[in-house]
Structure formats: structure tokens, C-alpha cells
Amino acid sequence: MTKRAASAAADDAKRVRVDAPVSPAAPSGRDHVAPACLPRNTQLPSGPLSIDACAPGCTRIAIWNITSLKSSDNKGLMRYLHAENADVIVLSETKVNQVPSHAGLDAMYKYRYWGIGEKKGYAGIAVLSKRKPVHVDYGLPGFDDPSSQARMLTVEFPHTVLVGTYAVNAGDGLKTLPNKNRWNDALEQHLLSLQSKNKDVIWCGDLNVVWDDRDLAGASKKWNKAAGYTQAECDAHRRVLASTHMCDAWRERHPDAVGHYTYYGWRGQCRSRGSGWRIDTFIVPQQSLDRVKRCEIRHEIYGASDHLPVVMDWDGEL
Numbered sequence: 001m002t003k004r005a006a007s008a009a010a011d012d013a014k015r016v017r018v019d020a021p022v023s024p025a026a027p028s029g030r031d032h033v034a035p036a037c038l039p040r041n042t043q044l045p046s047g048p049l050s051i052d053a054c055a056p057g058c059t060r061i062a063i064w065n066i067t068s069l070k071s072s073d074n075k076g077l078m079r080y081l082h083a084e085n086a087d088v089i090v091l092s093e094t095k096v097n098q099v100p101s102h103a104g105l106d107a108m109y110k111y112r113y114w115g116i117g118e119k120k121g122y123a124g125i126a127v128l129s130k131r132k133p134v135h136v137d138y139g140l141p142g143f144d145d146p147s148s149q150a151r152m153l154t155v156e157f158p159h160t161v162l163v164g165t166y167a168v169n170a171g172d173g174l175k176t177l178p179n180k181n182r183w184n185d186a187l188e189q190h191l192l193s194l195q196s197k198n199k200d201v202i203w204c205g206d207l208n209v210v211w212d213d214r215d216l217a218g219a220s221k222k223w224n225k226a227a228g229y230t231q232a233e234c235d236a237h238r239r240v241l242a243s244t245h246m247c248d249a250w251r252e253r254h255p256d257a258v259g260h261y262t263y264y265g266w267r268g269q270c271r272s273r274g275s276g277w278r279i280d281t282f283i284v285p286q287q288s289l290d291r292v293k294r295c296e297i298r299h300e301i302y303g304a305s306d307h308l309p310v311v312m313d314w315d316g317e318l
Contacts (some may be wrong), residue, residue, distance in 0.1 A: 025181060025212045025234035027220040032213070034259045034274030040217045042271050043303035044076035049083035053294040059131070062086035063280055065166070065206040065263070065307035066291040069102070069124075075304040078104040084298075086288065086311065087130050088318070090153075091208045092228040094124030115139070117150030118210035126165045126206070127153045131318055134158060141193075142186035145179065154194070157318035161194050165205035170227035177232060180208075184236040191244045200291070202314070203283040206263075206307065209237045214258045215278035228279055241283065249282040249312055262297055262308045271302060282312045291315040 005235035034040070056058040062084055065074040069091070081089065081104070089109070099114045106112070109128035113136050117123050127136075135156040145168070153164045154156035168183040170176055194201045209228050222229045241247060254260065261276025270276060282295060294313040300311050 001305070014065045014116070023235050025210070025229075025231065026236070026298060027213045027221060027223050030213070031218050031220050032259045033217045034261055034276060036274075038260070039300045039302070040272055041273060041300065041302055045081065045300055049080060049296075049301070051083045051085075052294075052296075054085075054087075055313040055315075058293050058315050059088070059188050059318050060084075060086045060313050061088045061162070061202070061204065061282070062309050062311045062312060063090045063092070063164075063206075063282070064309040065092045065280060065305060067093055067305040069309065072094070072304045077304050079104075080298075080301050080304060080309065081108060083309065084309065089128050089200040090162070090164035091126040091128070092124070092164070094104060094126050095121050096124050097121065100308075113138075113148050113153055113155065115153050117148075119150075123147050123150035123166055125151055125153050125164055125166045127155050127162065129155070130288070131157060136139065137159050140186050141190055143183055145183075154190075156197070156199070159316070160200045160202060160314075161197060162318065163191070163194070163201065163203040163205075165203060165207060167206060167208040169208050170230060172227070174225075174230060177227075177230065180227075180233060181236065184233070184240060186318065187244055188240045191240065191246070194238065195244065200211045200285055201244075201246070202312075204312075206280050206285075207237070208279055209233045210278060211237070211248060217259070217261070217273075217275040217277075228277060245286050246283045247286050247289060249284045249289065249292045250278075250297070250310065251281070252289055253292065253295045255302050260297055260299075262310060264302065264306060268308050271306075280307055280310050282310065300316060 097120045111129040113127045114267040117126040133155045140152045151166045153160045170180045224230045262280040264271040264276040298309040
């Protein structure tokens with residue numbers, strides 16, 4: 001990172017702290033951890049996995065940051081995918097360097113699209129589908145960064161456009177916050193352009209941002225210090241949803257839930273302590289929210305990755 005970029009990131013963070021009005025995402029003073037009723041296992045459960053069936057007449061979509069295809073494959077990736085049996089799955093942070101030949105995935109999903117970046121062993125996005133898409137685009141238009149191809153796939157189906165995402169991270173010390181700001185600007189324009197197709201747009205995956213302090217542990221200590229919980233990022237996320245008239249399907253279906261996280265870092269016994277983040281979700285059109293018949297975090301599916309899968313049952317065909 002250049003000195004100029006580092007200085008810009010510091011300036012951005014400073015402006016957030018000093019000049020900006022209080023954000024609705026700012027800490028309320030009530031810090032949270034995952035409630036005791038949620039699982040805190042550190043390995044994928046042994047034996048058959050209990051997964052509810054897809055709602056009648058629906059298409060099931062699953063999202064999962066798998067940390068790495070290679071590592072998750074050794075820890076139970078296919079056990080979960082077979083149990084879930086989603087019609088479409090979005091895998092993020094695949095870390096593959098070329099389109100993989102994977103017997104299990106190839107057998108389950110006829111249509112497979114892998115977004116791969118220039119940097120080896122970094123990022124990566126995949127959309128695997130049992131339904132044939134109309135068109136697929138790689139990368140985020142207007143975002144001039146080599147990692148773009150490994151961070152977004154826009155998959156158009158007959159009635160729906162699915163935007164699978166592994167969003168840019170603001171980085172340790174917020175050193176790449178300027179890049180995240182550019183990502184959000186390009187993302188907003190991309191979603192708006194897709195809406196001109198007069199199809200429902202579903203934006204989903206690892207978004208690397210939270211909505212408010214209900215969605216991360218220890219919020220008061222992390223505000224404007226931790227990537228994914230800065231005013232610049234949270235306010236931009238709200239702006240994108242407002243301008244596109246979209247909403248967080250999981251939050252809409254669970255308005256009072258606190259501490260329901262989708263990511264628990266490997267280090268520091270985060271899972272055992274219930275210290276996590278909810279950064280993986282589905283964003284859907286407000287006018288089509290009634291098509292979301294179910295949106296759930298698979299809280300017990302931990303250990304193959306440091307993220308949990310999230311599933312949505314979408315009424316009708318994509």
C-alpha cells in the first residue's frame with residue numbers, strides 16, 4: 001500500500017469520527033454476544049445433519065463463505081451441501097486459482113460459474129445452479145481493481161438476477177477503506193442498472209458489513225476501528241439499500257434477533273465465546289419481500305469454515 005493510500009484511509013476514518021453526524025449504525029451502548037440458546041460447536045456435527053425441507057413451490061438459495069474450497073472440502077463441505085440440497089448455492093472465498101474439477105460439486109450442479117482473480121489463493125466467488133441461467137457476467141462494472149473478477153458474479157435467470165458477492169474488506173487498520181468506498185459507489189450503480197431489466201434482483205453473499213450493533217459482538221470497542229463496522233461502510237450500505245429500494249431479508253424476517261452471527265473467527269476462541277459478526281445475508285427488493293418464505297442462518301454448520309451458511313426459500317422460479 002502506498003503512503004498516499006494509507007494517508008487517504010486515515011483521513012477517511014478521521015472525517016467519519018469528527019465531521020459526520022451520528023450514524024444509525026453507531027453503538028447503542030449495549031454490547032452483545034451470541035445468546036446461549038445458539039450452538040457453539042467448533043466442528044461440524046457428526047452423524048446426519050438435520051436440515052428442514054424447502055418450502056413448497058419455492059427455490060432454495062444458499063450462501064456460504066467457505067474460507068477455501070480445499071480446506072472446507074476436508075472438513076465436511078459436501079456433507080452439508082448434500083443435506084441442504086439447495087437449488088442454487090453461492091460460495092465465496094473459494095481461493096481457487098483455476099476452474100476446479102470437483103466430482104461432488106459437478107454431480108450436484110449442472111451449471112457452474114467460478115470467478116477467479118489474478119492473485120493466487122485469494123478471494124474467489126462461485127455460483128452453482130441446478131437451473132440454467134440466461135446470462136452470466138464476471139466482476140463489478142466500474143470497479144477498477146484486479147480482484148473484481150473474484151468478488152462478484154451476476155447471474156441472470158428468466159425472472160430474477162442473482163448477484164453473488166464476496167465484498168471488498170476495509171482491511172486491518174482500515175488501510176483499504178478508500179477501496180471499499182469505491183466498491184460501494186460502483187455497487188450502487190450496478191444494482192440500479194440491473195433493476196432496469198424489470199426482474200427481481202437478489203444481492204447476496206459475504207457483504208463484509210453489518211447493519212447495526214445487534215450484528216456484531218463488542219460493538220462499542222469496534223466502531224470506526226474494525227473493518228465492516230465503520231460509519232463510512234455502514235452508512236454507504238444503508239444508502240445503497242435506500243436508493244435501490246432493497247432490504248435485508250434475514251433482518252426483516254427476524255426483526256428482534258440479537259447476536260445471530262454468521263462469522264466467528266478461528267482465533268481467540270470466538271465461536272466458544274459467542275463473539276461473531278452477521279455479515280452474510282440476502283438483500284431483496286422491498287416490493288418482493290413477501291416472496292421470501294424462509295431465511296435462516298444454519299447455526300450448527302460450523303467447522304468446515306469460520307462462516308455459517310445462510311439459506312433463503314424464494315417463492316416460485318428464479
